[in-house]
Amino acid sequence: EPEVTQTPSHQVTQMGQEVILRCVPISNHLYFYWYRQILGQKVEFLVSFYNNEISEKSEIFDDQFSVERPDGSNFTLKIRSTKLEDSAMYFCASSSGRGNEQFFGPGTRLTVL
Amino acid sequence: QKEVEQNSGPLSVPEGAIASLNCTYSDRGSQSFFWYRQYSGKSPELIMSIYSNGDKEDGRFTAQLNKASQYVSLLIRDSQPSDSATYLCAVNSGANAGNMLTFGGGTRLMVKP
Numbered sequence: 001e002p003e004v005t006q007t008p009s010h011q012v013t014q015m016g017q018e019v020i021l022r023c024v025p026i027s028n029h030l031y032f033y034w035y036r037q038i039l040g041q042k043v044e045f046l047v048s049f050y051n052n053e054i055s056e057k058s059e060i061f062d063d064q065f066s067v068e069r070p071d072g073s074n075f076t077l078k079i080r081s082t083k084l085e086d087s088a089m090y091f092c093a094s095s096s097g098r099g100n101e102q103f104f105g106p107g108t109r110l111t112v113l
Numbered sequence: 114q115k116e117v118e119q120n121s122g123p124l125s126v127p128e129g130a131i132a133s134l135n136c137t138y139s140d141r142g143s144q145s146f147f148w149y150r151q152y153s154g155k156s157p158e159l160i161m162s163i164y165s166n167g168d169k170e171d172g173r174f175t176a177q178l179n180k181a182s183q184y185v186s187l188l189i190r191d192s193q194p195s196d197s198a199t200y201l202c203a204v205n206s207g208a209n210a211g212n213m214l215t216f217g218g219g220t221r222l223m224v225k226p
Contacts, residue, residue, distance in 0.1 A: 031212055033212070033213075033214075035214075041218075042216050042217070042218050042219075043157060043201065043203075043214075043216040044216070045213040045214060045215070048212045048213060050212075055212065056212065056213055058213070089156075091156050091157070095212070098212055099144060099145045099205050099212065100145075101147065101159055101162050102147070102159070102212075102214060103159060104149075104156045104157045104158070104159075105156060106155070106156050107155075107156045
């Protein structure tokens with residue numbers, strides 16, 4: 001069964017460093033998303049991406065964040081200068097259409113020291 | 114501000130019983146509704162989607178939607194200890210709100226052998 005994959009599973013970084021989180025969405029899906037979940041809190045939407053551009057973003061997704069689809073399979077989230085409060089699980093998701101079911105990857109646990 | 118509310122639990126049921134999980138949402142324009150299961154430290158796993166009023170059954174799971182009352186529920190029949198997890202309600206508010214999912218805080222379900 002097709003699934004979303006994410007790498008790395010765990011990333012530890014120093015405050016102020018740049019990190020890139022990688023995702024491979026399900027191959028025939030057209031919509032891609034990033035969500036995050038701070039420990040013990042709700043899953044929060046960050047950004048959605050369709051047709052090679054951001055279609056929607058939340059207030060969390062400020063200038064420190066960017067997304068890219070560098071090739072036909074990968075979808076990345078970059079945090080330019082990490083803060084302590086960026087420590088969270090970051091989930092990539094994909095869907096085949098607007099409003100359709102979103103399937104989540106296993107997540108990357110980001111720890112900012 | 115779109116809100117999705119769930120009782121945090123824990124909801125404790127004996128093995129073989131029916132577990133009933135509830136969710137309310139604030140945006141009357143919401144169009145797509147999803148239930149995810151999340152084991153501790155893992156990513157959300159899609160269980161059910163429902164788009165129109167009424168019931169939708171899939172195996173031991175039944176999702177119920179009442180748009181007039183802005184209420185979604187999930188019934189789990191013949192509950193098993195392996196069903197013990199946090200159940201997340203997620204709502205997509207439709208065309209004007211794009212594709213983002215708004216999640217509730219989850220209900221922790223404990224199924225006791």
